[in-house]
Amino acid sequence: MEKAALYIRVSTHHQIDKDSLPFQKKELINYSKYVLGVDEYEIFEDAGYSGKNTDRPKFQEMMSRIRAGEFTHVLVWKIDRVSRNLRDFTEMYDEIKKYNVTFISKNEQFDTSTAMGEAMLKIILVFAELERKLTAERVYSIMLSRAEKGLWNGAPVPLGYDFDEELKFAVVNEEEAKIVKFIFDTYEEVKSTGEVKHRLEANGIRTKRNGHWTTKTISDVIRNPFYVGTYRYNYRYSPHGKIRPEEEWVVVEDNHPAIVSKEQYEKLNKIMDSNAHGRGTDRTKENHIHVFKGLISCSKCNKNYIASTDRPRSDGYRPSVYRCYNYVHNKKQYRTCSGGIGEVKLGPFVINYIANLIKSNEFISTYGSKGTEKEVEKILLKGSSFKGVAGIIAQDLKHTYEVLLKNTGDILFDSIEEPKDIEQDMELESLKSEKKKIERALQRLEDLYLFSEDSMSEKNYLVKKQELEKRINSINDKIKKRSQEYSRNLPGHDLSFIKKATQYLLAHNLYNDRAINYNKIVKMIDKKLLQDFMQCVVKKITVDEDKTISSIEFVNGLSHRFIYRK
Template identity: 25%
Template sequence: MNNIESKRKIGFYIRVSTERQAKVVEGSLKNQKQMLLAEVNKRNLLNKSWGELIEVYVDEGISGKDINRPAFQKMLKDIEIEKIDTIMFTELSRLSRSLKDFLNIFEFTQKYNCDLICLKTDIDTTSPYKNLITKILMVFGEFEREMTSQRTSINAYERSKRGLANGGAAPLGYYRDKKKKGYLLIDKKESGIVLEIFKTYIKEKSIQRTTEAIKSKYADSNSGLKKINKSRIYSILTNKSYIGVREIYKKDKSKYEEVKAVWNGIIDEKLFRRAENLLKANKERLHWRNSGRFNYLLSGLMMCGKCGEKLQGKCAYSRINKKHYYYSHKNTCKDSGISGIDAEVTHKLVFDWLDEISNNGDRFNQLKTEGKIRIRKKIDFLNTAIEKLKAEKKALVKEIEARLNELTNTKSEIVKNTIEESIIKLNQSKKDIEDKNIYIRHEIDRLEKLIQGDNNLFGEYSDRIKSIFRPPNNGTKDKLREVISYIKLDDKNVNIALSAVNLKEPVSELFVSTPRAGLEPATR
């Protein structure tokens, strides 16, 4: 993909999944780096000046199930700003355990003319042939994973049909039979607790009171009830394992089956059915399991204008027993910001404002003009920062030269060691400044592009905003995140920042509007 005559700017990506692996000095992290360095040296011997290692990206003790990894994200940013143009890694699983994520990574690197090289598979995009092999391997890899998953599901189902228990922790009151896989044996001590839970519920007729009674008796004991709450009590009362029944596809009503389990029950079936009927009769009282909760559409977007903390959706009852929903700090604001704001009123204000700007081109263009002025000011600030970095780098270069002269003229080994250490630190500071300079210049380019070529910006935003109001409404929260970068709350106003229209690019602040709020803090 890259010009073969140019020297490659290489980045190593290294990852281990557990903290234990990360702490092993001569372990996987070091092994991965050593293997990658050996490969680079080999290629440089075959093709002089093939590539140069620029950066090593290390995620220690982090799973590869998604791409939310600090070093990985930094690597993507460096690809985008052309700091590196080749990524090397030892195994595909180090980079990603998801084919979907890998396809996205593959497309991203193709977009920015960056190659991928994996040592333990034939993934290598440095030539057209190897690039084709990479794509074919990806398809077969996904097919193999799907077949493995299907075989695992079939095996688990067949075991369940025979009444055997699958993996995971044994229910309270049982322990696994080490001699017979899939069999459960009754724990005499814990089975007594299970029986007491059923009898207490029959007596109290309340999940809450049953939980309190069991917690007061067993919270500090060495029993299997380490975590006692209403959900745990409910799951015990509804678990048919206790009457010797193996449930299959419990969470899927269309596939649900019951078969006789290979283990003995703990609870008499009449007692279990009494508890089951009581649960049905008390369904309306189990409000803690009610799915009809208030939808905090702006959660994750609302933040305090003073301390910057994300505001959480909360609810409370007033003195007249009316339920109120609001956004508030987790704790008291350290900078004395507003304590909270009514959620329903805020939702109406934000939706009304979005509706206004999506239907009013003049109002929208006014906001766009104001936003461009703010972006220009930010660009000026960044240009000033670059000038400061230049001055700092110039001073560092001068200091490094002076230290090198000292090193040449000194004869003392102790002094030489001290000077060499200081030169290493100065060179690291110089590299940090160069990295900062790259990122700032990239940010300036991004902001410049943001305010250019946006003649149809109103049309694009108008369509995207109007999609929020179209049915079905179950994706409203995600749609809001597509058009709103953040919402800041200060003493008098709700300040809304719209994000970039083109979602393929990094989400960035385009302009900010301050709708007239007139909102009072939520009372608790």
């Protein structure tokens, strides 16, 4: 059966006339029905998205469903509705051809089933991409021209200023200007961005967007010539990218009201240059990989832990150490947290707990409900790494036990077994009941054909049998789809991460009955692979101030909180 995907895009919500969404929609529907003779269609709309690439929600959904074999035609108003980028379009077109999907552009009127049609399509797209690049160049020229006149070109307004809609430029915000002066005056006094940061935090002063200060944000304020009334444009290739050559900058002196004097600005920047030179900023940093980077959180303040290298051991190996953000970025008198944990303790705990979770799954796969929650908890906490742990919070243990039971047998494969309490879904129950009725009817049909004296003809039997089997297949598809929808709503249902963990541990000969010696294997295995593995399995590790691991949350939502002996 033929079915068309009608793709519609406009760059803004306000485009009118021939490129508007309603017009495109009407034209494509009529073309599908009356020219192609395809009455089955589905519309995919992306309003307000640029054509420079294909990173658009409805376009990606359409492509996903094409891969699933849902459509025979893709119909667009113009080919640049798909993309103005030749490579993106070519990749898309080559892919849909694999699925025997016909591509049609209503406006250009060409047939891609012929070699000439394909060639014309690509020629048109080359000119569409050229038009986009020429437009970008024109816009860039206009922006430079505006900057040379001291006009605002759009950007986040810096601390100390607000955007004035009438003037169409930044004007001084007197309250924020006091913070800017405080930063400049304090740095002139202490000559340290770190000390300025501590004083700002101690006084409860936040950034313009209510964030925490860092030494870089303070440095950016002091380095910004906007505060002396100088408008600088085209300084970097991107907002946080590489600095352009100075001859490409647009600099307009005395363009707007200043907050600090040029004399103070120049003096402080010279101090910064001197400090940077003294620190030897051209030194190359050691490329140290921190296995648990970005995964650890403080149980007291909920901030992330910052990774650094610990002291070298006798064999020269330097493990990672992780400390709370508040500890790292504040001086002693300003600290509210003292949390920290070393890789030497953290690594064995986490990797052995993951291995024990795999063993728990295998245990339940073997014994099913005969295995108890207590036995699962015992397996999870087996090993010297957990000698201080008295148990797992009952709610977390019960949840994990139930999830393991529901998924028994399919954990190490791509599919996940339908949960046993899925019958609570009334729609699914109805589908199963209907399937049983048809299966009984099929059985009676076979009995009638094989054993009845008034047997039907072979032709009638095969026709009816095919009809019933088709209905059963259709219901099976609906049951599968409904099961997946229902199963997705169960927290922690997806244990496919256990498969990844198993594969990794087996691949590195780490999975056996003995405990894993993390501190030994971390010196032998590529740490980047180990880091990637942890990112695939663990979502968050929470650490208490006494350097104990209070909880581990896995990527599927399962969370295990630990109870420690006093």
